[in-house]
Amino acid sequence: MWGQSARGGPGRIWVGAAVVALATATFVAYDVGGAPQSPRSVAFAEPARNATVVIEEGGARTGFSTPEVTVSGGGTVTVVNLDSMDHTFTSVDKGPDGLPLFDVRVTAGTTATVPGIESLAAGTFAFYCKFHPGMRGVLTVAGTGGGVEPERPTFDQPLVVPPTERGADIRLVMKRARVRSLPEGPRTSMWTFDGTYPGPTIRRRGGPGTHVTIVNHLPKGAGATSTHLHGDHHAAKDDGQPTTQLVRHGESRTYDYPLTVDGKATPGSFFWYHDHRMDRTARNNWRGLQGMFIVTDPPMAGLRLPTGSRDVPLMISERSFTAGNQLTDPFAAGPEMVHGSDGHGSMTWTGDHAPPNDATVGDTVLVNGRAAPYLGVSATRYRLRLLNSSPFSSYNLTLSDGRPILQIGTGSGLLPRAVVRSSVLLGPAQRADVIVDFSGSTGRRIVLESVPAAIGTTGADARQTAVMEFRVGAAASDPSRLPSRLPSPALVSPVPKQVSKTWTFGLHDGTHSSGHGGSAWTIDGKSFDPDRVDHRARLGTVERWRFRNTSDVTHYVHIHAEQWRTVLRDGRTPPPWEQGLEDTWRLEPGEVVEVAARFTDYTGPFMIHCHMLDHEDHGMMARFDVVR
Incomplete structure (x- = not known):
């Protein structure tokens, strides 16, 4: 196949497979549309002015075919995407405007020239694909480049902890409001609960019961x-x-949360509330309909966890903004729904952003709604409740000075034992309850950051970014203690040996298989139909379920109705941080996870779905009914 050469004319594109740094180097030659050819030695006096980055078929799994490229100062970079998926070529480093130094989307089967390369100063610049962050590489600008260099992250605004609601009867009004997200310029118009993003944090003890009335005063077009x-x-x-049971414009609905499980008070937990409207979940969450809900720990003798201002909920998400500080609308060019075209009578989607090219990723990471905030802390222990409410991205959270993170719980309760960790990987909707000890760090500034794991390991697809800063002050009295054993909720036992239901998460692509022309994320080969019951579980019974991922990308599987124990991950005992109760699991390509729960208290329809919200909106959800 013939394409555009690096200089603009038709011809073959030859791509270096390693950084060009020596007078003689071994190259792998690529003919656009063909396989790598045999290596050959090429002698040159200076780096090539231009460079080409190649993405082969299956790049989401295998990464960039050319993860290290060099361009001379003032040169250009061209990306050739031979894959059947869209990818991006995006700088990890950011400029003075807070945006990536370069960022281009390359649709499947096309070529794109990367803007901004010619202005970069000499040096090395890490790059990645925003849709598949496990695809990573390094661009070297050699010789004399432009003047643009990476900006070190600054933390210019204080963290804001959302207001707290503690009553048994709570009223939250959904309305448009202007909130402070970026440190300078206009406030950002968002859809909010009670005028804040995130909405108020609800804190309740398990057992008494809570009624939350939601009033829809959003713009009429919100639906x-x-x-x-x-x-x-x-x-x-x-x-x-x-x-069903929707809250229409100008109307309200009261939700009843008894905060009991099988007649017992719900144990201390870290839940969150968010919009769940079919086909619009990603859009409505992006625009701000999210908040946190903490079920407080009951009094427990000997357990002295940090409390009060040292118990801090942190909602980590991301958004993209216009030059006027307003949210971008990544859904404006969203795919078109096509009914009954997947061979099962279910929905599929067509268009440039149809599955698998439907990832919503923001440029700017927010913590409790603010970009790059800081929190002043005393040199004592803090309990941090970490929530990833992003629509798509995962974060591998660690502290910049290497200090340990003590995980004491998941979102669904305390773990049996505290686990010392160097980093905590959280995908969309996952939570972790952790303790960080800032003792002995007076005067230091410690950054909470997300650092991808090594390529080929779990967490390689995590986003690389600074998240927030802790500014450590003086020491203070601290009655808390680091726990070892914890009063964790009981796990269902015994677990049945037989699997009651296997859920297979995959991709239907009619353009390559059935010829119907539409695509969808699927469970058991079918996209979501709210009227179809995909499984029935009997009230009072224990079931063991299995998840399988046959697609090329990771999914995050969330089950409604119950809290589950993880039985096996790829046939092995789950890691210590996955041995408590869970409701959302990471499921990598080819992985198999088995979970178990007892169905108690309630009958009716419930959902299982991927919590990467575009995947949920575009078919990867199924209904199961609990029946008597």
């Missing part, structure tokens, strides 16, 4: 909404159904 309390155990009618 009906549905609020889901993620992780909680409650009746189907209060679950935030995607198509």
Whole structure:
């Protein structure tokens, strides 16, 4: 196949497979559309002025075919995408405007020239694909480049902890409001609960019961909404159904959260609430309909965890903004729904952003709604409740000075034992309850950052970014203690040996298989149909479920209705941080995870879905009914 050469004319494109730094180097030659040819030695006096980056078929799994490239100062970089998926070529480093130094989307089967390369100063610049962050590489600008260099992250605004609601009867009004997200310039217009993003944090003790009334005063064009309390155990009618019991414009609905499980008070947990409207979940969450819900720990003798101002909920998400500080609209060119074209009568989607090219990723990371905030802390222990509420991205969270993170719980309760970790990987909707000890660090500034794991290991697809800063002050009295054993909730036992249901997460691409022309994310080969019951579980029974991922990308599987124990991950005992209760699991390509739970208290329809919200909106959701 013939394409555009690096200099603009037709011809073959030859690509260096390693950084060009020596007078003689071994290259792998690529003919656009062909396989790598045999290596050959090429002698040259200076780096090539221009460079080409190649993405072969299956790049989401194998990465860039040319992960290290060199261009001389003032040169250009061309990206050739031979894959059937869209990718991006994006700088990890950011400029003075807070945006990546270069960022281009390269649709499947096309070529793109990367703007901004000619202005870069000499040096090395890490790059990645925003849609598949495990694809990483390094661009070297050699010789005399331009003047643009990476800006070190600064933390220019204080972290804001959302207001707290503690009553048994809570009223939250969904309305458009202007909130402070970026440190300078206009406030950002968002859809909010009670005028803040995130919405108020609800803190309640398990057992008494809580009623939350949601009032829809959003702009009329927002349509009906549905609020889901993620992780909680409650009746189907209060679950935030995607198509029924909706809250229409000008109306309200009261959700009943008893905060009990099988007659017992819900243990201390870290839930969150968010919009769950079918086909609009990603859009409505992007625009701000998210908040946190903490079920507080009951008094427990000997357990002295940090409390009060040292118990800090942190909602980590991301957005992209216009030059005027307003949210971009990544859904404006969203795919078109096509009914009944997947061979099962279910929905598929067509267009440039149809599956698998439907990832919503923001340029700017937010913590509690603010970009790059800082939190002043005393040199004592802090309990940090970490939530990833992003629509797509995962974060591998660590501290810049290498100090340990003590994980004491998941979103669904305390672990049996505290686990000392160097980093905590959280995908969309996952939570971790951790303790960080800032003792002995007075005067230091410690950054919470996301650092991808080594390529080929779990967490390689995590986003690389600074998240927030802790500014450590003086020491202070600290009655808390680091726990070892913890009073964790009981796990269902015994676990059945037989698997009751296998859920297979995959991709239907009609353009390559059935010829129907539409694509969808699927469970068991079918996209979501709210009227189809995909499984029935009997009330009072224990079931063992299996998840399988046959697609080329990681999914995050969330189950409504119950809290589950993880039985096996790829046939092995799950790691220590996955041995408590869970409601959301990471499922990498080819992975198999088995979980178990007892169905108690409630009958009716509930959902299982991927919590990468575009995947959920574009078919990767199924309905199961709990029946008597």
